[in-house]
Every structure is written in C-alpha cells, then in structure tokens.
Amino acid sequence: MTARVVLVDDHAMFRSGVKAELGTRLQVVGEAGGVSEAVAVIAETQPDVVLLDVHMSDGGGLAVIEAVRERLPDTRFLALSVSDAAEDVIALIRAGARGYVTKTISADELADAVARVAGGDAVFSPRLAGFVLDAFRDAPVAPSVDPEIDLLTPREREVLRLLARGYAYKEIASELFISIKTVETHASNVLRKLQLSNRHQLTRWAADRRML
C-alpha cells in the first residue's frame, strides 16, 4: 500500500517539485500553502503522512500539528525544512512530528522517509541526530526526575552517533550487529524521550542554539 501524502509548504514551486519527484512512489492526495488551508485539506483527505514545512508565512508547522492532532490522531507528520534553527525543529518534534529531514534530501531518501513515518517509525536526519545528541549530552545538573526519559542509553547514543555520521538504518544494523527492526525501535525510543522529557536543559539548550 502506498502512503497517502499531503504536502504543506508555502512555496508552490517546492510543492510541485516534490510532487513530481514523489508522484510515482507515493500518492499525493492534497497540498496546501498555508496553515488554515492545510488544516482544511488534512481534515478532508485524512492522509497517512503530512509533509510539513517548519516555517510558513502565516505561521508554522507547529500550528498545523496543534490544530489537527486532536481530531486525527492517526495522521503522522514529517517535518521538512531549510531551517537550521534547533529550537524550531525540537518544538515540532515535541509537538508530535515523527521526524525531521532537510529540503536538500534526495527524492529516494524522502520517499523512504515518508514510508518509514507512515509505518510508525521515526526518521532522523543527521542534523536532527546531532541536535538530540547535543541536547542529551550534558549529565543532568539536577537529579533527574525520571531517568527513564531524561537519559539516553549507551545503545541509543551509538545509534544516534551513526545516524549523525550519515549511516542509513541498514548500515547501522550491520555495524552494530543488530536487526533493522531494533535500530528502528531505538530511534522511536529516542523520539519518545525527546517528546516526553521535561528536562529544562532541553528547553534551555534549544533556546541557547538558535542555530546549529
């Protein structure tokens, strides 16, 4: 089953480019150029995956996620951006996006990422992996309330490092002698920790780095 996708980006040129590239591999059922339009299109078409621009002229992807999340819990979001701002990306992930890729991603990788998100997995670009490693890098200053979600396991750290080095899930699996499924589980766990963690370092960290 090919995933049904809605494209949300305020640049029509970019939308048509992505549509042309993904058209054969995915089913693009709708597109929108702004927040309110996106909310309407998503509610109407009920896609599997929404490809979501982080920055739009009338608000951001964050507004779209917040407007739709309640009504359509099964719709998944993949953030797609030229933005380098860590706090924007982290905000979107914490709102519920299943991953973040940069717009320079190749068509094959993008199709792969959409399929992965449609299947419920997390998608880490090297940059997002770097953000997460950076965010969880320092040992918590205050005793952690919940070490379960405030710390990464050594294995998760290893997976993230390989992602940051540009490894694909398959390559990570063979590098660490684990199955691809296990790599996916680690990635999803990291994403969950990122969403649930209340570590104030995370917020502070994101605020400190407008950019990375």
Place this chain on the structure above:
Amino acid sequence: MDCVTTASPPARRLYRRPDRGLAGGVATGIAEHLGVSVWVVWIAFVALAFAGGLGVALYGAYLIVLPTAPDAGPGRFPTWLEYVAAGVAAVATVGIAATTFPANGLFLPALFASLGGALIWRQAAQPERARLRSVSRSIASDSTGWPGRVRLVAGAALVVGGGALVLAREDFTAVRDGFLAMVVTAVGLALLTGPWWIRMATQLSEERAERIRSQERADIAAHLHDSVLQTLALIQRNANSPREVARLARGQERTLRTLLYGNRTASGNFAAELRAAAGDVEDAYAVSVEVVIVGDAPLDDDLAALAAATREAMVNAAKHSGADAVSLYAELEPGLVSVFVKDRGVGFDVATVAGDRQGVRGSIIGRMERHGGKAQFRSAPGTGTEVELTLPRREG
C-alpha cells in the same frame, strides 16, 4: 471632471504659508484651507483685534501652533527682517499692555520676558526642519552652533536681568506681582506652545525611526545585490552545468544563512573552523558537505591540527570519491574529540593505497600522530569511505 474632484477630495490640513503671506503666512494658509479670499481672513482678524485685542492674540497663537506647509519655500523676507519685526511686535505689545493696564511697575520685566519669548518663538517658528534639528542638537551638544549660543546667552541674560530687577526693588508687592505674572506667563506659554513641542518631539522620534528603518533596508538591499543577484546572474550563465549551479547555490545558501541567523559559533572555536573548512571544500569542489557538530571548544594547537586534517579528509572525499555529498560529524566529549568524514563514493583498498598517498600519510595520519591522535580509514572498493579522526583531550 467634476465627478473626479468631488469623488476624492484630497485630505487637507491647515498650514501656514510663510513663502506667500506677509506676516508668517497665517492668513494665507487659512484662506487656502477655507477656499476664501485672503482679504476676508484679514478683515476678520482686524475686526477681532478691535474686540479687546482678540484678533492679535489669535494671530499670534496660530503663528506658533500651525505647521508650515511641507512644500513651502523659505519665507519671503530675509531672516534679520523677521527678527526685527518680532522685536517691534514684542515692544509694541508690551507698550500697549503697559499703558492699558495700571501695573506700570511691571513694565520692564514684562518687556524682557516678551523679548525672551520672541527669541524662543523665533527658534520655534523656523520653517526649515534641518535647522530646527541643528538647534535642538545644539542644546544637547553644549551649544556649538551660533543660533544655540546666541539663544543661550540671551536667555541667561534675561533671566539674570529679571531676577536682578526684582531683587533691586526689595518690594514684596512687586515680588508677588512679578511672581504671579511669571506664573501666568508660563501657563500661557505652555498652553500656546505645548502642542508645538509635542509635535516636534513626535516628529523627531518618527524621523529617527524612519532613518533607522531605511538604513536597515539599504543594508539588506546592498547585501542582496552583492550576493544573491550576483549568484543568480552566474547561475543563469552556467545553466548548462548542473555541478556549477549546485556549487553556486550551495555557497549562496551558506552566505545567506550566516546573514539571517548570525554567526552561530564564536570564531576561533573548533566548530566554526570546521564549518569554514566545509564551506571551502564545497566551494572548491562542488560537493555538498552535511555538517553536524556536537559540542564546541576554543581552538588550540591540537584542535587546529585536527581541523586541518579534517579539511584534508574532506578534500580527499570530494576529489577522489566521485560522490556529490560528504558527511562530516564531529563530537567533542570531555576526554576525546572524534571526527568522521564519510562519503558514498567509489572507495578504495585501504591496504594498498592509504599508506603511500602523500595527502593521506602526511596531512592526515602524520598530523594526527604528531598531536597524539589517530586516523583510521574504513573503505573498500565500491562501498564508500569513512575517515575517523580521534584526538584525546587534555583537560585544562
């Protein structure tokens, strides 16, 4: 034609026209605004002047409060003539007041006060904004311009003179009267000139804001012209070479990011050095380098060597791998710095090549070993290459 003019009447404001009127252009301005003959206005003022001097007071008030028309040229008369006219008017007013009202003892102080008022009015009613600004600046900057200096000296002399007069009398009735007169004058002045001061303050701050805005606009326009437009022109000329177009676009993207998001890492730091190196490699070899850096530290000799070795590894990947993208990942941990440079290019047989290629041996392996670090190569034909550079850190 009529429809057009009535359909959209221009929003009219009441101005005075010193360039056309005889005495400050108040009557001319009012006449223009109301669309009646200037004579009607004059007659109205003269008639009011006989009603207890109301016309004269009104005229004076208008003179001070009304703004000059924005398109008005300089006044019809030379500046010195206006000063003389102001002086004569002040003396006449004071004279009339002194003879009309019984309080003759107040004549001299009132004369001085009127002259001071005339001077202030002269400054206030100056039509040219630039001159106004220079005057207000001269207050702040210790009165460097001649108008400010003259005004300060005159004002100070009047104040001292008035005080001396009052004290010389040693007459408490006169002091009380003088004080009362002063309070009344001050309140009147505040009423008359208050709007003008407020207007000038808002105008000045508006102008300052506008100046800052236009300066920012000019900066951005200049930047866009120097960088983006030039790059777009180059891209059009190189449209048949995708590699060149990608290189130009990538370089421009980096420049714009720096402009928009500012310098993310302090220069002189390891992360900034790596980013600069990655940018140079992108520009020189038309590949894209995905840079991910975790942590940062000030550049010391060891880190500088590591950065140089990293640059060499990226150059190798760009030159020999045939891949159009290179990944750079650097992580600074408390005791260790690791750098990974990875490509998905042709790869090579590590056993046969790595050791005897000068770039690899001298610039990467040798450099790392001299600084207590290590370089490892992982590659095989067809699988791409990954260079791992590690450097233990002495904490200090």
